[in-house]
Amino acid sequence: MSQDNTTNRRKFLKAATIAGGAVVGAAPMMSVAQTPISFRWQSTWPAKDIFHEYALDFAKKVNDMSSGRLKIDVLPSGAVVKAFDLIDAVAKGTLDGGHGVLAYWYGKNSAMALWGSGPAFGMDPNMVLAWHEYGGGKALLDEIYKGLNLDVQSFVYGPMPTQPLGWFKKPVTKVEDFKGLKFRTVGLSIDIFTALGAAVNAIPGGEIVAAMDRGLLDAAEFNNASSDRLLGFPDVSKVCMLQSFHQSAEQFEILFNKTKYNALSADLKAVIASAVQASSAEMSWKAIDRYSTDYIELQKAGVKFYKTPDAILQAQLKAWDEITKKKGAENPMFKKVHESMEKFAMRAVRWQNDTLVDYKMAFRHATSKKA
Numbered sequence: 001m002s003q004d005n006t007t008n009r010r011k012f013l014k015a016a017t018i019a020g021g022a023v024v025g026a027a028p029m030m031s032v033a034q035t036p037i038s039f040r041w042q043s044t045w046p047a048k049d050i051f052h053e054y055a056l057d058f059a060k061k062v063n064d065m066s067s068g069r070l071k072i073d074v075l076p077s078g079a080v081v082k083a084f085d086l087i088d089a090v091a092k093g094t095l096d097g098g099h100g101v102l103a104y105w106y107g108k109n110s111a112m113a114l115w116g117s118g119p120a121f122g123m124d125p126n127m128v129l130a131w132h133e134y135g136g137g138k139a140l141l142d143e144i145y146k147g148l149n150l151d152v153q154s155f156v157y158g159p160m161p162t163q164p165l166g167w168f169k170k171p172v173t174k175v176e177d178f179k180g181l182k183f184r185t186v187g188l189s190i191d192i193f194t195a196l197g198a199a200v201n202a203i204p205g206g207e208i209v210a211a212m213d214r215g216l217l218d219a220a221e222f223n224n225a226s227s228d229r230l231l232g233f234p235d236v237s238k239v240c241m242l243q244s245f246h247q248s249a250e251q252f253e254i255l256f257n258k259t260k261y262n263a264l265s266a267d268l269k270a271v272i273a274s275a276v277q278a279s280s281a282e283m284s285w286k287a288i289d290r291y292s293t294d295y296i297e298l299q300k301a302g303v304k305f306y307k308t309p310d311a312i313l314q315a316q317l318k319a320w321d322e323i324t325k326k327k328g329a330e331n332p333m334f335k336k337v338h339e340s341m342e343k344f345a346m347r348a349v350r351w352q353n354d355t356l357v358d359y360k361m362a363f364r365h366a367t368s369k370k371a
Helices: 003-033 050-065 083-092 110-114 125-134 137-147 189-195 205-213 225-231 258-262 266-300 310-330 332-355 359-370
Strands: 037-043 070-075 097-100 152-159 166-168 182-184 199-201 239-242 251-257 304-307
Touching: 037 050, 037 083, 050 070, 050 097, 050 225, 050 251, 050 266, 070 266, 083 097, 083 152, 083 251, 110 137, 110 310, 110 332, 125 137, 125 152, 125 251, 125 332, 137 152, 137 332, 152 258, 152 266, 189 199, 189 310, 205 225, 225 266, 251 258, 251 266, 266 304, 310 332
Parallel strands: 037 070, 037 097, 182 199, 239 304
Antiparallel strands: 097 251, 152 251, 166 239
C-alpha cells in the first residue's frame, strides 16, 4: 500500500470516529428534547359541568397535536384554588394555566367584564370574538394584564349563546319583580341587576344550587340548558326565563402562565394557537347539539320556559347606558375598551343586520307545514 493511500485511509478512519462520536453524543440530547413538558391546569368549573368538558377538549387537542410533547392535565374548580382565585394562581405559577371567563376577574379591572357582559352594541358572541381578534380587543386586554402586573398569556375563544335571564320561583313579568330579590350573577351583570332592584350575590357556578336550596338565593342565572341541568337547577326551580342582555355575547378564556408559555418552542406555541381556534369552533357546534337536547329534556322534567318581557329587556339596556357612563368616568381603560367595541360594532352589526336572512321565517314555514 502506498504512503498516500495509507494517509488517506487514516484520515477516513479519523473522520468516521469523530462522526460516530458525534452521533453517540447526540443521542442523549435528542432524548432530552423529546421529554414531554407537563402543564398542570385548573378550570373554574365543577367536574360535571359541560364547561369543564370544554377545558378538557382543548387540552386533548394540544396533547394530540403536539404528539405528546406538551401535556396539559386539567383539574376541576377547587382542586387547587377557588374559581375566582384562578388568575392569581396562574400569574404566580402555582398553576401553569386555566380555563374560565373574563367576568370572573371583574374585581381587578371592570373593563375586563366587557368581554361578555352587557348588550355589546348588538354584537353576538362571535362578533365580539371578531372584535377581539381584528378590532383591537386583544391588544387592549394585553394592556390591562400588563397594567395589573399579571404574568399571564390570554386566549379568548368559544362564543356562548345568549344566556337565560335566570331561574326563578315564579315568572318575572315586570321590572318591579326584581326589587329585593336575592339574585346571583357575576361581572358587570352585577351592576345591571342591582340597577333593576335585586340584591346581588356573586358566587361561582358550582355553589349556586346549594345556595338556592338553603334559601340564600331567591333566583340565579348561570349560562345554558346543559350546564344548568347538570348543576341541578331543576331540583330547586321549575321556572326559567329565556333571553337577556346581561350576558348576551360572552366567551371563554384560556390562560397560561406567561413565563412558562414564553419558554415554549415556536412550534408548540403554534400548536396552542391552532388548538384555540379548533376548540372555539368545536365548542360552538357541541353547544348547539347539547344545549338543544337538554332544553327538551328539561321540559320533559317539568321545567317551564318563558320569554323575558320586552319591558325588562328595555330596562336592562337603559341601565347599561348609565353603568357604562359611570364606569367610563371612573376607569379610563373601561372607556377605552368600550369605545373600541362601539367603533367595531357600528359597522359589523350594521353589516350583519342588513345581510342575514330572517331564519325564524324559514323555521315558521317548516313547522307550519307539519302542523
